[in-house]
Amino acid sequence: MTEHGPITKKLILFGVAIAIPLAAVALYFAVFDQPKPAPPAPGGAQPPAPSASAGGQAAPGPATLPPDHPPIGGGQGSPPVNSGPSAPAGHPQTGATGRTVRVPDGVKGKWEAVKLRVEEKSGGKPPKIFTVKLGAQLAIPGSKLRVRVGDFLPALQVSDGEVTSASNEPNNPAVLVTVSEGGKETFRGWLFSKFPEMQPFEHPTHRITLVEGIPAS
Numbered sequence: 448m449t450e451h452g453p454i455t456k457k458l459i460l461f462g463v464a465i466a467i468p469l470a471a472v473a474l475y476f477a478v479f480d481q482p483k484p485a486p487p488a489p490g491g492a493q494p495p496a497p498s499a500s501a502g503g504q505a506a507p508g509p510a511t512l513p514p515d516h517p518p519i520g521g522g523q524g525s526p527p528v529n530s531g532p533s534a535p536a537g538h539p540q541t542g543a544t545g546r547t548v549r550v551p552d553g554v555k556g557k558w559e560a561v562k563l564r565v566e567e568k569s570g571g572k573p574p575k576i577f578t579v580k581l582g583a584q585l586a587i588p589g590s591k592l593r594v595r596v597g598d599f600l601p602a603l604q605v606s607d608g609e610v611t612s613a614s615n616e617p618n619n620p621a622v623l624v625t626v627s628e629g630g631k632e633t634f635r636g637w638l639f640s641k642f643p644e645m646q647p648f649e650h651p652t653h654r655i656t657l658v659e660g661i662p663a664s
Contacts, residue, residue, distance in 0.1 A: 547609040548598055548623065554612050558599045561622045562658035563638075569652070576658060590628075592653060597623035599660050603637070610637075620660050624648075 559580060565587055566574035579585045585594045600612040603621040613619075619641060626634040626648060634648050638657040648655055 546605065548600075549609050549611045550598055550600065551612055551615075554601060554615050557615055557663055558601065558660045559663040560661040561596055561599055562661065563594065563596075564656045564658050566654050567652060568650075568654055578661065587653065587655075590653060592650070593627045594655060595625040595627075597625065599623075601660060603639070617660060620657065622657050622660070624655075626650075626655070 560578050560583075561581070563577050563579055563585065564574050565577060566572075567589075575588075577585050579594070579596045581596055581599055583596055585596070586592075587594065599620070599622045600610070601615055601620050602613040602618040604611060604613045604619070606613075619639065621637045621639045623637055624635070625632060633650075636648065638648065638655065640657040640659055643656045
């Protein structure tokens with residue numbers, strides 16, 4: 448045992464001599480050799496992280512009108528507007544009718560009626576198509592809903608702050624309707640035949656959309 452003592456001490460000293468430089472190198476990389484953070488975005492704001500749905504895909508944004516559609520309510524590209532939190536309690540849906548409506552001379556008298564598609568949201572019955580004359584009223588069977596048909600514009604556009612028609616061609620057919628239920632007005636606004644998924648009228652049991660306008664005979 449005594450003979451091996453010096454050899455053991457030499458091995459221990461040799462191991463310590465190797466361990467100290469290795470520890471110093473590891474400490475250097477741990478403290479000083481960290482990756483630099485990404486530079487901040489201009490203005491100090493960090494770029495937002497992309498949102499994702501449950502399936503890992505980017506979450507779709509809100510539905511918007513096509514780029515060539517005239518502004519309705521909220522401006523170019525905005526969907527039709529219902530009554531929001533700023534509307535008084537019990538205020539009917541307005542459907543963005545705050546602008547003056549002007550039917551051009553080239554459109555007056557050229558259209559006599561519209562076709563409206565009425566369906567129950569429960570899906571228990573097939574949708575029905577009703578032909579309603581301009582200025583007339585439709586009583587929806589099996590409900591207390593009444594739809595009064597107003598102005599029809601075959602090519603609705605907004606120009607100089609007023610709602611009018613660019614021509615008599617059915618490029619963007621729209622009809623102004625007033626809906627009441629149980630004698631109380633609940634909605635007044637436009638229905639667009641080319642944008643059935645963006646109708647401003649909301650009802651718990653029924654859906655009303657514009658199919659087309661009917662020219663005067």
